[in-house]
Amino acid sequence: MATEDGVTGSAWTEAEVEATVAVYFQMLRMQELGQKPNKAEHNRRLQQLLPARNAASIEYKHRNISAVLILYGAQPLTGYKPLPNFQRLLVEVVGRALERDRALDEAAIRRVETPAEPPLLETFEGFVVEVPTPTVTVNDSRLEWVKRTPIKRDYLERESRNRSLGLAGELLVMEYEARRLHDLGAKQYADRIDHVSKTKGDGLGFDILSFDGDGRERFIEVKTTAYVAExxxxxxxxxxxxxxxxxxxxxxxxxxAFRDKPQMFTLPGAVAANCLLDPVSYRATLLGNSVG
Known part of the structure; x- marks a missing residue:
C-alpha cells in the first residue's frame, strides 16, 4: 500500500515535490486552455528528472496534488482522482505554485465564467454513478493545513455563480427526471415536473419538483460543475x-464533468448528514446599538 511518502517508502524531498508540481501545473494550464495534455509523456519526462521515483509513485503524487487543489478551491487535473494522504510540504508547494502562476489564474477564470449549454444526450445510460469516496474526514488535520495557508483561489466559487452553467445543469436534470418517470411507467407524474427555481423563484430551497414512481414528491437541488466528482x-x-x-x-x-461527459451522483436526505459544511463567509449587517 502506498503511503504519503510514495510507493518507494522514502520521504519526498522539496526538490522532488516542486518538480512534480511544476509538471502537473503545466498540464493543468493546458487543460484550462482547452487542450489535452499527454499525461503519459509528461510523466515519462518527470521520471527522468526523478530517478528515485517510479511511475506508480509519481501517479500517486499527482493524485495527492489533485486533493490539495480541491481543498484550495481550485480545479484539479482531470484523470487524476484525488488521493488525500498528502504531506504538509505538498500543501505549501502547491500554494506557492497557485500564487505565482498567473497564466493558470487567467485561463481558469475564463473557463469557469464561460457560458454553458445543456448537452444533447441520446441516452442516460451510465449517467448516474456511485457517490465518490470522500477525500477528507471530520477534524482532518489536512484541512487545517490549507486553512492556515494565505493562498486561496475562488475558481469554484466563481463557477458556482455562472448562471448559465447552473441553468444548463437544471435543464439536463429536468430531462433526466422525465425519462426516469417514463421508464417507471409513471408518465402522469413526468408531466407534472416543475422547474420551481424558474417558475416560483430561488427562495424555496430546491430547484426542481419531481416525483417518485408512486407519486411521492421529490425536492431536487441541482449543483453543477465542469470538474471532477469530488x-x-x-x-x-x-x-x-x-x-x-x-x-x-x-x-x-x-x-x-459537465462540459465534457456529464455524469451525476445523488445525495438523498439532509445535506448536513452527507457533507462537511464549511462556513466560508458571513454576511455582516451593522447593528443599531453598535458602539463607536
Missing amino acids: TPFFISPNEVKFSSEQPDKFHLYRLF
Missing part, C-alpha cells in the same frame, strides 16, 4: 435548512 460545491443556508426539514423528500443531484 469537487466541493457551494450551498446556501436556506437550502441546508430546507433539506433538514424535508429529509425524506430532499435529493441533491451533483452533476460533474
